[in-house]
Amino acid sequence: MKKVLPVLVLAAIGMLLVLTVAEMPTFGDGQAPAHRGVMDKYLRDSAQDTGAINTIAAIILDYRAYDTLGEATVLFVAVLAVSAALYQGEHHA
Amino acid sequence: MFMFLQTPVLAVIIPMVLFAVIYLVERRSWRLRNALAVLAPLISFLLLLGSYPQVIAGERVFIEFPAILPPLGMSFSIDYLSLLVGLVVSFVWLLVTIYATEYMVKEHAKNRYYPFSTLTLAGTMGVILSGDLFTFFLFFELMSLSAYVLIVHEETPEAMRAGYKYLVLTIAGGLALFFATIAVFEIAGTVSFAPGGFIAEVSGLAIMAFYAFLIGFGIKAGIVPLHVWLPEAHPVAPSPASALLSGVMLKTGAYGMIRVVFNVFGYEGIRGAGLDNSMLVLAAITIFLGSAVAISQEDIKRRLAYSSVGQMGYILLGIGLLQERALIGAIFHIFAHAVMKSSLFLAAGAVIHKTGKRRISEWNGLGQEMTVTMLVFTVAALSMVGIPPLVGFVSKWELALGSLDAGNWGFVLLLLLSSMMNFIYYFPLIQNTLFGKQQAAEGQASNSPELPWKMLAPMVVLALIIVLIDLFPQNPALDLAKRAAGALFLGVH
């Protein structure tokens, strides 16, 4: 039982995922829905808006800087968590 | 603001406030505590008595606070039925509390008994004076939960076990009521008691709601097979608390059933859907089993508890027959049984208090030592059996006539059979106590007075009511019961 259950779960998930992949827009299709949303604006305006020619940098550091703040915070949480968990009291520190 | 100052609200609020006051003063002065505890039911009684002329004149007192817990509100009302039951409840409570001030002297944790007795009174008055199902439910929960504290008062392991059983069942009952209440709200958009009922069509959900009501009230009233908590809880509670439980609180179940049948569903709807049959079957089983099991009980309080089960069956029978005269019997029996059963429990409590004898076989010859107590016991027991001029006879007579109106001979026979069984379990007891030989252990200091007056007086008052009330030219309780039943049947206030 303990061996069969994971296999069944995996088979179900794998089946679902493979069917989903078959339904997805074709890889590399320039007209796929993913490229019809915000992308154009970024590519068109980022240079004037932010002065960065690297659009990815423009997105990370400017348009979506709030996410980057969150990203830095996650790192901070991890550092704090590790130090707090490993902390053994004054005399060790 | 002055809406709060109306009689039905005050009769509920004042005991609630006194609960807090008693809790605050009880460590300073036990005299003040006792006085306040007696004051609470007295005030409620007087307030209701004050509205007697108004209600008799045909006016229904009704106060509403619509926006308390949106979408549901709260409301209070006094009509014939709630006036009668309210008067009985507060009066019995008054007497029992006076009795308790002496009885509880021997007990521990008195500072817990009085506040919670007062709080339970507030809940009970709220149940009786509520003007809609939701208010009814709220106070029903308050009453049931605070009564738990009274039941487990002695904190013995048996008391805790019985109390836990009571608690779980009472919460189950409360939830059944809650479900039924919101189901009614869902069906009709209102939960206000209305003359003649307000559920136009008895749908599937309405039938579910009815059975939920039956379960909820059945648990409280001790209807077989939902009575299991009752014979456990009564013996372990202190005697005044058992008197209140049996004499007063069980009646709220019956009272609620009357409200549901006549003011929520309407008796024609109930009859049309055939729901009365389930009540009748349960009533018959309850009457028979309650009386039969009582015979075999050795512990006096257990015997009285089973007897209460049987008597609640009478009331349910009176409701389920859906006949005016049967309903008169049921309503009057609420009054009669309250008076009889509380005097029985008080008398039994007096014996236990004085001698510690709980087993019936130990009671032989007690009549010589505690003459007045045993006379009270005798009168009440004879009334339970249904000997003519006493109150117990009146309700049985009306019930029997109601059964005949319904064209059902079987129930008359059942009533007779049950009376026989009552006779079987009360009469030998009376005979032995009054005329039997006292067992050994003579020579106790019997020159001291039988009991303090605070214990004696309430019992004597109750006994006098049992004997005298039907000898009056006009029996006021029966009069109110007739008016109440008439109003419920005509579909007017």
Place this chain on the structure above:
Amino acid sequence: MSMEILERLYGNIYYLTSVILFVIGFHTMLTHRNLIKKLMALNIMDTAIFLFFVAIGYRQGGQAPILLPGVTSFVNPVPSALILTGIVISVSFTAFALALVVLLYKHYGTLDSDEIIAIRGKKHV
């Protein structure tokens, strides 16, 4: 019908690969008892998702989204930007998890999840 699905799968081979990677990671997660291996499995799954996400951004003939003169066709920059954040998050999780593994080893003297549960269970009873 099934031919068509196969063709589409072949066309989406990058997606398919990441999905397979995901399932491999999940399988490892479910079946292996060593805590370090579980963490590795977790990272494989995360990587699979990153691969998948970045693959969404690819456009036929597109170049890196650096706006140099003369380049007109770019890949979608959004997934790349998001995944940078995702990677940092995954790293943070792994770092903390490894710290916990160290502590667990100190307390229980083993890295086998079943053994840890057994030790803890005994204490409970």
Place this chain on the structure above:
Amino acid sequence: MFSLTHAPILMVVILLTAAFIVPLLRKHLLVAKALFLGAGLLVTILSFLVAWNVLENGTMVYNVGGWAAPHGIALVVDAFAAYVSLVISVISLVIFWFAVFAPREVKHEVGYYALILLLTAAMHGIVMAGDIFNLFVFVEISSLAAVAIIAVKGTKESIEASFRYLILSALGSGGLLFSIALLFMVTGHLNMDLMRQTLEVTAGQYPLNVLTALAFMVVGLGVKSALFPLHIWLPDAHANAPTASSALLSGLVVKVYIVALMRIAYMTLGMELFYLLPIRQILLVMASLAIVAGSVFAIVQDNIKRLLAFSTVAQVGYIFLGFSLLSARAVEGAVWHILIHAIMKTLLFLAVGVVIHQSGYKKISQLHGLGRRMPLTFACITLGALSMVGIPGTAGFISKLYLALGALDAGQAIFAVLILLSSLLSAVYYFPLIITAYFGHDASPTVVEPSLAVQLPLVVLAIAVLFYGLMPSILLPLVRQTALLITR
């Protein structure tokens, strides 16, 4: 007249800034504590103002950095966000107070405060997010911080529990990210509102994609919010954490993930799409199982904190049930329950923590007579327990009333019965706690009450339990508007 435009982002930023500074103040503990409490208080005031503003002027949209929606990240503070934000800030302020004044349970004190601040900031960030990836980032911050505040206790059990929580939580995050990828694939947007508009067109084209995305999202956030078969991490984690952490985790964190799921459901997909798929039925079944199983497991617990943790599993079921019944009153009930369960569970965890610290007893069967030794604390516990059972007059009754009415409105009387059944079960496991403490023999004459500063949070929460039980109409407008958002 100052403007509230920046208030939403300020709430997050104030907490984050405080969190960055507090760990530096190890030598100045008093300053650190003052900063910790001050940040909490400031955010509470802001959240009141924001809630008031939302009620007066409708939804607030804030564009971070001045970049309007499709480009930048928007914070959308609608009635739901304002309401949950209010709940988070008030309850967390009470917990902050407790963490400062209660006896120390963790070694790295300033680190603990900072982690709590980060967790709170992340929760505010989650409920106000208007951008799905931003939501994901804050979910990650809160997941990591939530694990950390368990692990800081440093006992064997807490490390083991937090590791398990971390692994499952990371799995959940993976699921969430994957579903975001799938949704981005078919929409090209990250802003939730624009996603919905695009999905109205493209969802029909890629049904399986959307279904898979939904499945991964429900499972991902379901793990984090302990939806029934995915709850296995919760009892150990919540029972072995420091007191303040348990309260924070059980009272708020678990619910914030439900809020996140519901916000994604109505903002990104639209409820029609969300419930077009069989997800509603699945959620109903899971919620029912959660209610029953949580209660049944709670009954057999003797360890009080484990009992409370299992009760959380059941209560999470209530909230899911209300949202998936989808009648106006049921949703109102679920929204109420977010607040009310936060109040009661926080109260119970804090009070039980106090009892455990003062007496050393962790089991119900050991509590004999403590009701007389610690009257105020046990009065609070009694109120909390009565409220958990749903006795009228306490706050718990309100959500029970709305949920049951809502179930009937939805024509599903069976769920009303289920809610009431679970209420009975909670009576079975909560009442022994009170009964043992007040009645029966008196076994621990030496136990005393803690200082008043420690009891203050308990009293405040107990008053809140009574207050919302007796006059719920104060918050009703906000609750109504939230329900409208979801059921419209």
